[in-house]
Amino acid sequence: MKLVNIANRNYIITLILVFVVGSIVGYFVLKSIVNKEFNEKLFAEKDQLIYELHTFEELKANYYLNIGDKIQLDEVDRDPDITPILSDTVMYDKFEKKKLPFRTLTFSDKFQGKFYLVRITKSLMSNNDLMKGITEIMVIVVLLLSLSLIVVNRFLSKKIWxxxxxxxxxxxxxxxxxxxxxxxxxxxxxxxxxxxxxxxxxxxxxxxxxxxxxxxxxxxSHEIQTPLAIIRNKSEMLLQEPLSKKQLTEIGKIYEASGRLSRLKEGLSILTKIDNEQFVDAEFIHLKKFIKKKLSNVEELVGIKNLTVTTKFLANPILELNNDLAYILITNLLSNAIKHNVENGEIKITVKSSELLFENTGLDLKIPTEELFDRFKRSGKNIESIGLGLSLVKRITDYYHMQISYSYSNQWHVIKIQY
Amino acid sequence: MNVLIIEDEKALAENMVSYLDHSGYHCEWVDNLNSAQEKIWSYSYDCIIVDITLPDGSGLDVIQRLKTMKSKSGIIIVSAKNSTEDKIAGLDIGADDYITKPFDLSELNARIKSVIRRRSFDAQNEITFQEITIFPYDHLVTISGKPLNLTKKEFDLLLYFVSNKSRVITKESIAEHLWGDDMDMADSFDFIYSHLKNLRKKIEEIGGNDYIQTVYGIGYKFIKE
Missing domain, CATH: 1.10.8 (Helicase, Ruva Protein; domain 3)
Incomplete structure (x- = not known):
């Protein structure tokens, strides 16, 4: 979720909460103020009426102080002696032509020697309208605020962020x-x-x-080359000497180790070269032809393990690759499929228009799948392998933005490259 | 046979000189470009081994010079592995072969022999070891005059042995000679053994002697007892 959306959501939720609570509280506060004012007005009218009744001679049954306000005077026999009473009623209003709420102030008074029960009835309409108006304003303000908040926030997020x-x-x-x-x-x-x-x-x-x-x-990688060559050649020279079998065996081991080291060095220096982008010149590689040629070179080596190689060329893709890298890629895939195969095993190579599959039979790997393409990961006892092959493959596919994946099921190892 | 070695690393040059001297060559060694230019001017060599990276310049200059001099010497470039540019440049201006460091002396020896053979187009273009005669260009072998029918790998193997006769040849070196970079793809040592077995059998079948000695755990030696 985007930061701006999280902020907006929280702002709006808070805004709505605050406004709901604020509106409710505000409503009641306003209502009580308006109510109080209304009542005060009623009482003021009462005082005015009493003054007028006491001052002027002529009496009318009904006084209209304001439009909608109604005064009713009822002559009574004896002093009702009541404290002024406020009461709300609903009555038919002839101006609005519907039933509306009214508030009535009832009190008693004595003038010109007679007792009267006086009722001043005042329409609550304006009061209610006020409340309605205020609520509407509140809602509009909330909406406007939310909207402007969202807009401002978006703008800020664009500009400031x-x-x-x-x-x-x-x-x-x-x-x-x-x-x-x-x-x-x-x-x-x-x-x-x-x-x-x-x-x-x-x-x-x-x-x-x-x-x-x-x-x-x-x-x-460069400096190691010469000493390695020296070790290799010196041990080769020593092998020519008339030494004891034990000594020769020891020298043989030195020789062998130097060979392994130089292969390792070579692998590492290819990795470095890929990183340094020293394999720039690309050419069009006919994958089918390329694989076929490579396969014919290793026919004999495949024969050692008595492996069966099946190829399926469903398409003839032409890739733009560096020739050396293509060679290293295919050689290492093939080498991997041969080396980690079992006696009398199988290799299946499938070329599709956008996919290359190398499948081979073999034992279950001892290392987790995701580590397969890491350097120096090898499974089992194969110490001859320097453990760089697949990491070279991975680096080359990465270099050309190809997808590589590995899966294993039913004794079949599958490496899939999508180009 | 005169061989000039242009190599700045003393220890490496010593090995080459020693191995090649033993194989019947007369070797000279220089460790820089200047002395090399001097040498090729003053003497003629059958084969010149040039390291590309020299302290005072590129070995390619020597090759250039040899070519302008219309020298008949065979030229083998020695360079770092995988520097394809050097290889192509060298072969382009007329080098005969290319070998990458680190290499086996037996391999270098075989390459020198092959280069010299290719350079000298005389009738003597055959290699003889006791009753075995090899005709490298026709891919033919005879044992006491009787033709021996060999596969390509068996032929290469025999030629490699004869080129490095009386020397211990490691199985790694044989594997690399026969399969090059693909050697570590499979357990190629087993395969060498089966090729050897066939080769021995074929030679013995038509009355030849078995000159292949096994040096336990290390490799083989082709030697007359």
Whole structure:
């Protein structure tokens, strides 16, 4: 969920809650004030009426003080002696032509020697209308506020948060092998500036570390070559000497180890070269032809384990790849399928228009699937394998933005590459 | 047979000189471009082994010079593994072969022999070891004059043995010679053994001797007892 939406949701929920509570409280407060004013007005009218009745001679049964206000005087025999009473009734209003609420103030008084029961009836209409109006205003205000809040928030999120989104998209695009500095953001927000500074120094450090590591790998890989050749050749020379069988065996082990080390070095230096993008020139590779050629080269080696190779070329895709990388890719896939196969096993190679499948029989892996493409992961006893093959495959597919996946079921290992 | 080795790493050069001397070559060694230019000017060599990366320049310059001199020497480039550019550049300007570090001396020896053979188009283009005669260009082998029918791998194997006669050849080196980079794809050592068995059988069937000795755990040696 987006930050702006979370903020909006919370703002609006709070706004509505506050306004509902505020409106209810406000309604009652206003109502009591209006009510009080209304009553005070009624009493004021009463005082006015009493004054007029006492002052003027002529009496009328009904007085109309205001439109809608009604005064009723009833002559009574004896003093009712009541304190003024307020009561609400519903009566037919001839102006509005419907039944409306009224409030009546009843009191008694004596003038010109007679006792009277006086009722002043006043329409509550205006009172109610006021309440209605206020409520309507409240609702409109809530709606307007919510709307403006959403708009302002969206605007803020676009404007103020834009540096943040800029940084985020830069970070998503960031590749340590091809570092592009974060674009300078134009913001007055301290937090974003701090964020960018922190990220910049972190990125600088990562780039430096990466460069150091890369150089180190390159140098090691290059410098290790000559001593390795010396070890190999010196041990080869020693093997020619008339030494005891035991000594020769020991030298044989040195020789063998140097061979393994040089294969390892070679693998690592290919990985480094891929990282350094030193395999740039691409050419059009006819996958079918390419695989067929490779297969014919290894026919004999396949024969050692008595493996059956079946190929299915359902399409003839042409990929734009570097020739060396294509060679390494196919060789390692094939090598993997041969090496980790079982005696009398099978290999199935399927080429589709956008998919390459390498399937081989073999024992269950001892390592988790997700680690399969990591360096130096090997299963079981195969110490001859240097454990770089599949990580090379992975790196090459990554380099060309291909999808690679592995699955295992029923003793079949399947590596799928989508291009 | 004169061989010039242009290699800046002393320990490596020593090995090459020693191994090749033993194989009947006369070897000279220089460790920089300058002395190399001097040498090729003053003497003629059957084969020149050039390391591409030299302290004072590129070994490719030597090849260039040899070509302008219309030299008849065979040229083998030594370079780092997988530097395809060097390889293509070298072969383009006229090198005969290419070998990557680290290599086996037996492999280098076989390459030198092959390069020299290709360079000298004389009638003597055959290799003889006791009763075995190999005609490398016709892919033919005879045992005391009788033709021996070999598969391509068996032929390569025999030629490799004869090129490195009396030397211990490791099984890794044989595997690499026969299958190149694909050697570690499978348990190729078992396969060498079965090829060897067939080769021995075929030679013995038509009256040849078995010169292949097993050096336990290490490899083989082709030697006259």
């Amino acid at each position: 834009s540096p943040f989104h800029q940084i985020l998209s830069d970070l998503n695009e960031f590749k340590i092998s091809k570092p592009v500095p974060l674009s300078t953001i134009d913001t007055t927000v301290d937090e974003f500036r701090e964020l960018q500074n922190a990220l910049n120094s972190m990125i600088d450090k990562s780039i430096r570390d990466y460069q150091n590591l890369k150089e180190y790998t390159e140098n090691t």
